[in-house]
Amino acid sequence: MKDRSVEDILAAVRQIPPGFVRTYGDLCPGAPRFTGTALRGIGDRVPWWRVVHADGTLAVGEEQRRRLEAEGVPFLNADPPRLDMRTARLPDGLP
DNA sequence: GTGATGACGGAAA
DNA sequence: CTTTCCGCCATCA
Numbered sequence: 001m002k003d004r005s006v007e008d009i010l011a012a013v014r015q016i017p018p019g020f021v022r023t024y025g026d027l028c029p030g031a032p033r034f035t036g037t038a039l040r041g042i043g044d045r046v047p048w049w050r051v052v053h054a055d056g057t058l059a060v061g062e063e064q065r066r067r068l069e070a071e072g073v074p075f076l077n078a079d080p081p082r083l084d085m086r087t088a089r090l091p092d093g094l095p
Numbered sequence: 096g097t098g099a100t101g102a103c104g105g106a107a108a
Numbered sequence: 109c110t111t112t113c114c115g116c117c118a119t120c121a
Contacts, residue, residue, distance in 0.1 A: 004118075024103050031117035036102030038118090051102075059102040100120080108112080 003028055006038040013039070016050040018071045020090040021083060023054040056082035 003009045009027050016022050024032040036059065039048045049060070049067040057080055058064045065081050074084040083089075 006119085025105095028103090028117085032103040033101050033116070034103090034118050037100080037120095039102055048102080053102090054104060064102090098121090101118105104114105104116090106113090108110105 009035055009038045010042065010046050013046045013048065013051060016047060016090060018047075018050075019073060019088075021050045021052050021068065021073065021088050022090055024051060024059075025054050026089075026092060027051065052083060054085075056085045056088075058082070 003012055012022070012027050024035040028035040028038075032054075035051065039046075039051060042048060049064040050071075052058055052064075052068075056076070058068075062081075065075070068083065068088075069075055074087045076082055076084050
């Protein structure tokens with residue numbers, strides 16, 4: 001599902017089940033930057049905190065880290081707090 | 096219609 | 109392992 005518009009991206013973000021995350025590149029292959037632009041200024045209309053960088057680092061701030069941690073997302077105790085992508089990342093095709 | 100912008104990604108050093 | 113650089117494409121002014 002190659003999302004090309006903001007609405008499609010927001011829809012995809014809503015499909016992310018609690019405890020898992022998707023990367024910007026997964027939501028918009030070829031234009032990962034646009035994913036961030038789409039999420040910029042949405043509010044809590046969608047679970048934006050479940051969208052992280054491909055390497056597992058967060059994009060917004062510790063605000064996001066707290067929410068993910070609350071959902072039971074596996075975090076690695078590293079200097080820059082980052083997620084364990086091989087477990088937290090949700091494969092494409094799945095809701 | 097054109098130009099600039101960006102919650103990124105991947106490669107290179 | 110870390111840091112730096114370029115490019116991508118949809119939106120906005």
